[in-house]
Amino acid sequence: MAFDLSRRLVIGLASSALFDLSESDAVFRTEGEQVYREYQRANQDKPLERGVAFPFVRRVLSLNQLNPDDPPVEVILLSRNDPDTGLRVMNSIQHYGLPITRAVFMQGKSPHSYIPAFDIELFLSANAEDVKKAVAAGHPAGQILKGEIEDDNDDLQLRIAFDFDGVLVDDEAETVYKKQDLDGFHQHETLRQDIPHTPGPLTPFLRRIAAIQKMEQQQRKKDPTYTPILRVSIVTARNAPAHKRVINTMRSWDITVNEAFFMGGVEKSKVLDIMQPHIFFDDQRLHLEPASARLPSVHIPFGIANHAHKD
Numbered sequence: 553m554a555f556d557l558s559r560r561l562v563i564g565l566a567s568s569a570l571f572d573l574s575e576s577d578a579v580f581r582t583e584g585e586q587v588y589r590e591y592q593r594a595n596q597d598k599p600l601e602r603g604v605a606f607p608f609v610r611r612v613l614s615l616n617q618l619n620p621d622d623p624p625v626e627v628i629l630l631s632r633n634d635p636d637t638g639l640r641v642m643n644s645i646q647h648y649g650l651p652i653t654r655a656v657f658m659q660g661k662s663p664h665s666y667i668p669a670f671d672i673e674l675f676l677s678a679n680a681e682d683v684k685k686a687v688a689a690g691h692p693a694g695q696i697l698k699g700e701i702e703d704d705n706d707d708l709q710l711r712i713a714f715d716f717d718g719v720l721v722d723d724e725a726e727t728v729y730k731k732q733d734l735d736g737f738h739q740h741e742t743l744r745q746d747i748p749h750t751p752g753p754l755t756p757f758l759r760r761i762a763a764i765q766k767m768e769q770q771q772r773k774k775d776p777t778y779t780p781i782l783r784v785s786i787v788t789a790r791n792a793p794a795h796k797r798v799i800n801t802m803r804s805w806d807i808t809v810n811e812a813f814f815m816g817g818v819e820k821s822k823v824l825d826i827m828q829p830h831i832f833f834d835d836q837r838l839h840l841e842p843a844s845a846r847l848p849s850v851h852i853p854f855g856i857a858n859h860a861h862k863d
Contacts, residue, residue, distance in 0.1 A: 557671045560626045561760035563612065564667055565652075566677035567631050567641040569696040570609060571600035573678075592637040599647040600640065604696045604848050605676055606648075607703040608831040611710035613651055615781060618767050625764070628670050629655040630663035632679070667691045673756045676850065684853050692753045694833060694850035697840060701848055710781050711829040712761065715820075715852075716788040716798055718835030720758055721749035723855030725794075726835075730856055741794040748804040749797065753854045754833060755805075758784075762807040784809045787823055787832070789839070791816030821847075 567573060580588040609627060616623035629645070631638045635657045645652050654670070656663050664686035667675055675693040677683050686693035717726045729737040761784060768780040790798060791814045802809060813823050821843040824832060831848045834840050836857045840849040 557626055559622075560624055560671075561612075561757070561764065562626045562628065562670055562672045562674075563609070564628050564630045564663075564670065564672040564675040565605065565609065566663075566675075566679060566682065567600075567629060567633065567638070568678035569603055569605040569676040570629075571603040571606070571641065571644055573600065573603070576600075589637055592633075592640050596640040596643055598640070600644040602648070602701075602703065604678075604699055604701050605831070607701060608710070608712075608848055610648075610650065610703070611708075611781065611830060614708075615710070615764055615768075616651065618764070618771055623651075624760075624767060626654070627652045628672065630666065630675065630677075631655065631657050632660055632663070632682075633657055634659035662686075664689060664691060664693065667693075673760055674754065680853075683851075687753065687853050692757055694754075694852045697837075697844040697849045697851060699845045699847065699849065701846070708779070708781060709783055711783045711785065711827060713785045713787050713824065713827060713829040713832040714754065714758065715832075715834040715836075715839065716786055716790065717752075718855040718857055719752055719754050719833050719852050720786070721752040721755070721801065723752075723835075723857065724750060725797075727856045738794055741790075741797050745793070745796040746800055747797070748801045753852055758807060759805070762805075783811070785811040785813065785827065785829065787813045787820050787827075788815065789817060789820070790814050 579591045612625055613627060615625050618624060629652060631641060638657045656666055662682045662685055664682055667686060673692055675686050675691060676696055678696045680695050683693045683695040714720050717723060725741055728740045765782050768782060772778045772780060786809050795814045819842060820839050824843045824847055831850060833850045833852055835852045835854050837851055840851055843849055
């Protein structure tokens with residue numbers, strides 16, 4: 553009988569998101585494919601260093617303790633390596649004790665076309681072109697930005713932060729803001745405050761996260777000693793009166809986030825530095841770059857904000 557992944561939160565992960573491949577990539581760029589192949593074989597039992605997405609992945613997989621017999625989370629490796637050179641990545645996954653068993657190896661090709669085959673609701677990669685191709689094809693994908701990320705093993709929470717426009721919802725309001733001024737944007741959102749936004753690229757991912765939060769609430773009712781792991785935040789450049797449509801949209805989706813920050817143009821990194829999310833999604837690099845060196849940051853190249861800036 554075929555295994556059905558559609559009931560789980562499925563995350564597709566490039567090895568460049570999970571591990572630090574800078575040394576391996578340098579060998580490939582400077583020495584060529586054959587030397588790279590020999591290098592990976594010679595080092596296949598040497599674990600790769602943890603990458604930017606590692607703290608997030610480790611914690612999201614820990615949510616499987618809620619139902620070990622039918623785990624709510626699945627992480628699948630989507631690699632540009634072939635199986636031979638990719639063995640080091642799989643060995644590293646085993647070394648760190650990550651329960652990742654499914655993998656796709658593409659030998660230099662982008663794996664984005666296989667996202668639907670595995671019901672993937674979030675694809676993470678450090679390869680900008682792979683991510684752009686995935687988003688252009690209508691798939692939920694984000695580029696992990698480089699940074700020096702520390703993982704506190706004593707911190708058991710999983711904090712996920714989202715921008716709103718162009719991430720959780722489409723770019724309708726962002727388009728109005730770009731074409732008009734702030735007053736026009738506020739007028740547009742006030743008139744539509746009771747009309748839910750059209751879902752954006754990461755809406756399915758958020759829905760799955762919200763469903764797992766409900767599982768945690770049920771677990772806490774059964775076991776008062778259980779401490780929920782997930783904490784979800786929205787960090788948006790919006791402010792009043794445009795906040796109402798955000799809240800009403802979340803209500804219409806039956807999703808309750810733990811925190812919302814309506815920044816009104818204040819630099820987002822000021823809040824993120826205090827929050828210390830394990831992953832933050834935004835459609836505009838200008839909001840990501842101030843924090844990306846120290847916080848796991850993901851660029852979602854979606855909508856009008858990215859049509860205007862080809863980076």
